[in-house]
Amino acid sequence: NAGVTQTPKFQVLKTGQSMTLQCAQDMNHEYMSWYRQDPGMGLRLIHYSVGAGITDQGEVPNGYNVSRSTTEDFPLRLLSAAPSQTSVYFCASSQRDTQYFGPGTRLTVL
């Protein structure tokens, strides 16, 4: 099992550009989540999903969209990138309790 995979590992965007961060898991987990990590602020939940076709907002959803068309994939879309979205983004999956994190995407918005 590959576990949770994320692409790309690094990305630089200009303000106003859009992009999609990819996340996939091969553990057949129901739950998937997106977090952003900023220095001194821990991990903050952006969006999460409890199954295919079901998503909900977390603590900091503004500027991000998600969809879950399959159990395996949970992409995160930045609609119009802003410098405040410069961060490390982690995707995670779980079957209720233990969350398994992907390796992260380091995003810089200029």
Place this chain on the structure above:
Amino acid sequence: GQQVMQIPQYQHVQEGEDFTTYCNSSTTLSNIQWYKQRPGGHPVFLIQLVKSGEVKKQKRLTFQFGEAKKNSSLHITATQTTDVGTYFCASELGNQGGKLIFGQGTELSVKP
């Protein structure tokens, strides 16, 4: 909304010294999870506590969940350089699986 406060933000210790990080919430928590993140890495699950007053051990690590289920601690005995990293506590929001709120983390550095 529900918040989990974690202290201290940083801890620098000499190898062999003990280390403790604390998490506190103003509301009762359904459970508490602990994660470790090595520098440049991703968070890795360590343990989950569910019961009031629960204590669990993993080698040199001791995890406690308070009697009122509003606080938790992680204690490392005789730190080693391999313990370096950031330790996070987390709890489920509204008892909703997969929806975690994290503490700010405690960054541990160990001087050999």
